[in-house]
Amino acid sequence: MNRQIITIWAIRLALLGGLLAVWEGGAGILFDPYFVSRPSEIAEQFWGLLASGRLFYHAGITVVEALAGFVCGGLAGTAVGILLGRNELLGRALDPVILIFYSLPKIALAPLFVIWFGIGIEMKVILTGTIVFFLVFLNTYTGVRGVSRELVAIMKLMGARESDLLTKVVLPSVVTWVFTGLKLSVPYALIGALVGELIAANRGLGYLLSDAAGQFNTSGVFAAILAIIILAVLLNLAVREFERRMMPWQAGQYDREMSI
Amino acid sequence: MIPRPKTETSVGAPPQPSGRGVRLHSENAVTAQLIRFEGFGKSFGTAKAPMVATRGIDLEIARGEFITIVGPSGCGKSTLLNATAGIFAPTEGRVLYGGVPVAGYNQRVGYMTQSDHLLPWRKVDANIALPLEIQRRPKAEIARRVEELIELVGLTGFGNSYVSQLSGGMRKRCALARLLAYDPDTLLMDEPFGALDAQLRLAMQVQLRNLCTRLNKTVLFVTHDIDEAVALGDRCVVLTGRPGMVREIVTIDLPRDRNLYRLRSNRQYIAATDHLWSLLAPDAAREEGEETP
Incomplete structure (x- = not known):
């Protein structure tokens, strides 16, 4: 088992090293560095951003936007999902509205949000929140609808009221679905924040990206992309850790040996 | 009609865990009619x-x-x-x-199906406590009864396990304990x-038959x-x-x-x-x- 892990890492490092070597060595021979830059130059730019503190400043802005949108959209999506999931009449009545908004690529709302909320941080939070809301809402809604009707009947025979069903069954069982929605949402939350910044902003990683591109600074663009990748991975890890803590009953399931 | 056996030798069932203190029952077998279907159709x-x-x-x-x-x-x-x-x-x-x-x-009445419908996010004791919580019983009473029920169905030592860590038989025992917890007349x-x-x-x-008779x-x-x-x-x-x-x-x-x-x-x-x-x-x-x- 351990040997296998070592082999896997060896393959990964070899691939990465190979890619970087071809990129670095090939630039200027195989392809034009004007378009693809060089790993060494990208690293230099990245280090420059890091050392000057610009990276942290801009990444901080993007993180705040993405997180605020993520939290607001996630909470609202969970709440509305539970409400419509438990209230069948309301759910069915609002079905077309849900479908319309779900089908609409939320990015298309960005220009409207600029008009409504300006080009400040609010607009990015709202755009991100809208995107996350729908993902979390739909997953929560499906989860609430999926609560076993047999279980609900069994609990009603025990004398359960609606409040008991909600706190003892619906909310805990929905946690799984909320997290499915949240995990799906991480890249979309970043898309929301970045697109918001690309459209109109003077701060954030999206701004850094468009600023570098505007100056035809390819190394700067790649450096910004690298920062975005790192940010996305960190956000994903954070959600996973949060999930692990929220659902301790699932802890053992990954560690156990696979069997069918 | 099969003739009543004269030589029936089934002496006593295997020993059961003591139900001492379990306030789950205890009238003697009454033969009053409890359930009646009259021309029932569905x-x-x-x-x-x-x-x-x-x-x-x-x-x-x-x-x-x-x-x-x-x-x-x-x-x-x-x-x-x-x-x-x-x-x-x-x-x-x-x-x-x-x-x-x-x-x-x-x-x-209490209902039990092939699927045990235990709550995976609750441990065994909390699953058994579910109907008692629904009935808003005092915490101390719930804890005491859950302990008695765990012993009654033979799950002693597993109160603190998640349901996903139990075997199929233990899950059934847990579901049975939950069913008995709120003391329905009919199962x-x-x-x-x-x-x-x-x-x-x-x-x-064996366990079900003994518990229900008792x-x-x-x-x-x-x-x-x-x-x-x-x-x-x-x-x-x-x-x-x-x-x-x-x-x-x-x-x-x-x-x-x-x-x-x-x-x-x-x-x-x-x-x-x-x-x-x-x-x-x-x-x-x-x-x-x-x-x-």
Whole structure:
């Protein structure tokens, strides 16, 4: 088992090293560095951003936007999902509205949000929140609808009221679905924040990206992309850790040996 | 009618965990009528194309009786349980519980199905505590009763485990403890041990039969297993194919404190299973005929 892990890492490092070597060595021979830059130059730019503190400043802005949108959209999506999931009449009545908004690529709302909320941080939070809301809402809604009707009947025979069903069954069982929605949402939350910044902003990683591109600074663009990748991975890890803590009953399931 | 055995030698069931202090019961076996089906019928589907599940069921069940229900698949065995629980209203006739027509969820019954419906995010003790929490019992009382129930069903030491860490048999025990926690008069069981292997199933049958006799529970137990129907039941209701009607009510001539481990060679047991086979085999043969035209 351990040997296998070592082999896997060896393959990964070899691939990465190979890619970087071809990129670095090939630039200027195989392809034009004007378009693809060089790993060494990208690293230099990245280090420059890091050392000057610009990276942290801009990444901080993007993180705040993405997180605020993520939290607001996630909470609202969970709440509305539970409400419509438990209230069948309301759910069915609002079905077309849900479908319309779900089908609409939320990015298309960005220009409207600029008009409504300006080009400040609010607009990015709202755009991100809208995107996350729908993902979390739909997953929560499906989860609430999926609560076993047999279980609900069994609990009603025990004398359960609606409040008991909600706190003892619906909310805990929905946690799984909320997290499915949240995990799906991480890249979309970043898309929301970045697109918001690309459209109109003077701060954030999206701004850094468009600023570098505007100056035809390819190394700067790649450096910004690298920062975005790192940010996305960190956000994903954070959600996973949060999930692990929220659902301790699932802890053992990954560690156990696979069997069918 | 099978003659009452004179030489029945099933002496006492294996020793049970002491139920000392468990306030789960304790009137002596009363033979008052508890459940009564009067011309009960149930159809599903639309008014234009109704699917008649059961029709014209007349059945009286005494308090403390263990009734097993068998019949071909789709004959509405579960329908009888659902109607007793008040999950739906009869289309025809009525169902009386304690002399009163069942209207809405009947909270004097507990329901157990093949799927145990335990809550995976709760540990064993918290799962058993669920009905007690719903009834807003004081915390100290809940803790005490949960402990008693864990001992009663033989889950001592597993109170702090998540359900996903339990084996199939232990999950059933946990579900049984939860069912007994709120002390319903009647247990409605729909093939509860269907998914267990033979040995585990026998152990659960022994435990269920002993607990129900001791706590004087009334049980309606749906099964497709003729051996199980005879081993557990005081009487066995045999239903016809759809629409399900009562074909025969077979009185199982085995003592109340029967020893399930020794039934295999018991003559009354063999005679009763043979009789049930003869009742059900024609239906089974016809079903097979329908499937392979």
